[in-house]
Amino acid sequence: MTVVVLGGGNAAGYAAREYVASGGKPGELKIIGEEGVVSYERPALSKGFLLGAAKLPGFHTCVGGGGERQEPSWYADKGIEFRTGAKVTAADLKAKKLTLEGGEVVSFSKLIIATGARVVKLTEFKVPGADLSGIHYLRNVKDGEAMLAAMAQAKEHGQKVVVVGGGYIGMECAAGLVSSGIKSVTMVFPEPGLLGRLLTPELAGVYERLYQEKGVTCVKGAKVTGFTGADGKVAGVQYTDASGATHTAEASLVVVGVGARANAELFAGQVEMAAGGIKVDGQMATSVPDVYAVGDVAAFPLKSVATGEVAHARQEHVTHCRMSAAQAIKAALGLAPPPYDYLPYFYSRIFNLAWVFYGEAAPGATVVHFGDTKEAKCFGALWVSADGHLVGAFLEGGSPEDPAVLKAAVASKAKVDAAKLDASSGAAVIAALKAAH
Ligand SMILES: Cc1cc2nc3c(=O)[nH]c(=O)nc-3n(C[C@H](O)[C@H](O)[C@H](O)COP(=O)(O)OP(=O)(O)OC[C@H]3O[C@@H](n4cnc5c(N)ncnc54)[C@H](O)[C@@H]3O)c2cc1C
CATH class of the missing domain: 3.50.50.60 (FAD/NAD(P)-binding domain)
Known part of the structure; x- marks a missing residue:
């Protein structure tokens, strides 16, 4: 065989x-x-x-x-x-x-x-200037090595960097760029908040504040329309803002993360x-x-x-x-395993933070935010169905054991009485979830 x-x-x-x-x-x-x-x-x-x-x-x-x-x-x-x-x-x-x-x-x-x-490339959509050099994507080690070399140049010459996309690749790349010593990093994305497919505006707001504190500028509601360049090399990112006005952000290095x-x-x-x-x-x-x-x-x-x-x-x-x-x-191998059973799970790490998400940010669910968003230590959100069951849970920080509690609570669709939760404390919410499944 x-x-x-x-x-x-x-x-x-x-x-x-x-x-x-x-x-x-x-x-x-x-x-x-x-x-x-x-x-x-x-x-x-x-x-x-x-x-x-x-x-x-x-x-x-x-x-x-x-x-x-x-x-x-x-x-x-x-x-x-x-x-x-x-x-x-x-x-x-x-x-x-x-x-x-x-x-x-x-x-x-x-x-x-x-x-x-x-990766989905902007050249596929015939975005003007999308084929200029200095525009990077990240899917494999070769891409990563090219990006590292461009980052070293940008750092050495104090160049500006723009990240196109506010999903988890864009967020992680922006964090990596600024953490590696690049002074000017701007994120440009069309959604009203970071990681718009998953995060509530409240959660997105916490991360936007953290990025700002680290020196990253977030331009929300911005649609990239083209790139300017000189001698075949990118020099700027053109975008329209929510009001339809056009802008150009200077950039010698552009990192694009717009899907796969x-x-x-x-x-x-x-x-x-x-x-x-x-x-x-x-x-x-x-x-x-x-x-x-x-x-x-x-x-x-x-x-x-x-x-x-x-x-x-x-x-x-x-x-x-x-x-x-x-x-x-x-x-x-003919071992006939039981049918595949998968609970959607997402995670990301930026700066010294790490979040996990289990289940679904189900439309129509009641969202309960919890924890300490000011210190960004142990906070998150629960998605609770109309009949009071947990269908999705997001947690930033917490202890190494907490993700397993979230996972088990979502997998078992634990009964959650939102009114009785002490939402001011992440630890209290985790303890309540532990008791509920
Ligand atoms: C930058 C980045 C960060 C990520 N971060 C996270 C994260 O934090 N959390 C998370 O859960 N997921 C993350 N992911 C997603 C995760 O990496 C993917 O889900 C995972 O790699 C999928 O594995 P795969 O083997 O299906 O595909 P891949 O790992 O993409 O492997 C496919 C391989 O097939 C090869 N191939 C394709 N066509 C051919 C061909 N015709 N002939 C020969 N070879 C071929 C490709 O070259 C590639 O090596 C991230 C992905 C990227 C790119």
């Missing part, structure tokens, strides 16, 4: 770990990845890596999931072939064959598609798709026999905490990538 993992990213490393743990035979697992290095913990790129604190081989998988660090020798020792710098240019799922750049054909008995996602798109095109017309990715069932199996999909590219049946309805969804998050990789390996 030959099990092939297509894509050598975050999920591939965890697939290899599970393969070994589940008793997969040496010599029967092959990983084919386009990047020049074996799997690593991608989230580190916008955190320790930008600060120069994390360098490969330090953050190869599976260090983020509490496992052994899998350097190239780990794969060799386990009899796993990890092909780096190998791009798959064609896939024939029925014939069970992949073609690599250069023409080599690789056959498989079982295939796990782990091609992940790629699943790498699913290779398989179009051969396999059922959903939610912009490859449709899988609870075993991570696609509509083609012996073909599985995991991680960012997989659209899997996700049960809504709030409504109980099941719909196919993609989750571009590392916990899902780890868990789905393990699930697909078990299924491919």
